[in-house]
Amino acid sequence: MKTKFIIGICLLVLLFFAISTLKAQDIQYSAQANISNQISKNVSPGYTYKLFQAPNKMYGYDIFLSKKIIFHQGASPAQSNEFTAAISTKAKADKAALLSIEKIKKHETAALTQQELRKIITK
Numbered sequence: 001m002k003t004k005f006i007i008g009i010c011l012l013v014l015l016f017f018a019i020s021t022l023k024a025q026d027i028q029y030s031a032q033a034n035i036s037n038q039i040s041k042n043v044s045p046g047y048t049y050k051l052f053q054a055p056n057k058m059y060g061y062d063i064f065l066s067k068k069i070i071f072h073q074g075a076s077p078a079q080s081n082e083f084t085a086a087i088s089t090k091a092k093a094d095k096a097a098l099l100s101i102e103k104i105k106k107h108e109t110a111a112l113t114q115q116e117l118r119k120i121i122t123k
Helices: 002-032 090-105 114-122
Strands: 039-044 047-053 059-065 068-073
Touching: 047 090, 059 090, 068 090, 090 114
Parallel strands: none
Antiparallel strands: 039 047, 047 059, 059 068
């Protein structure tokens, strides 16, 4: 009986630490996204996106459906060296977010491909 009680207490302590860690990560995320540079735009019924500037002077975006986040794109989505500065302006981030929303509406993945990034960068 004592053993079950001790195991139960240990599980509760572990659960507490897990929840604390998740909350700390939430705070870290909102501090990382420069709130003063966030731009919120309504796109179509239910869809909204917010741009944010990261410390590396790149832009990322979050896409929301009915005020719930459905996609987060960090500030440097490109993997190739040629595209490391892919989303370096608000205008490019706007285009990327709108393209991601169009892909979501077509039931495709919201992540942009290298070819899609290339189109955004070169225009």
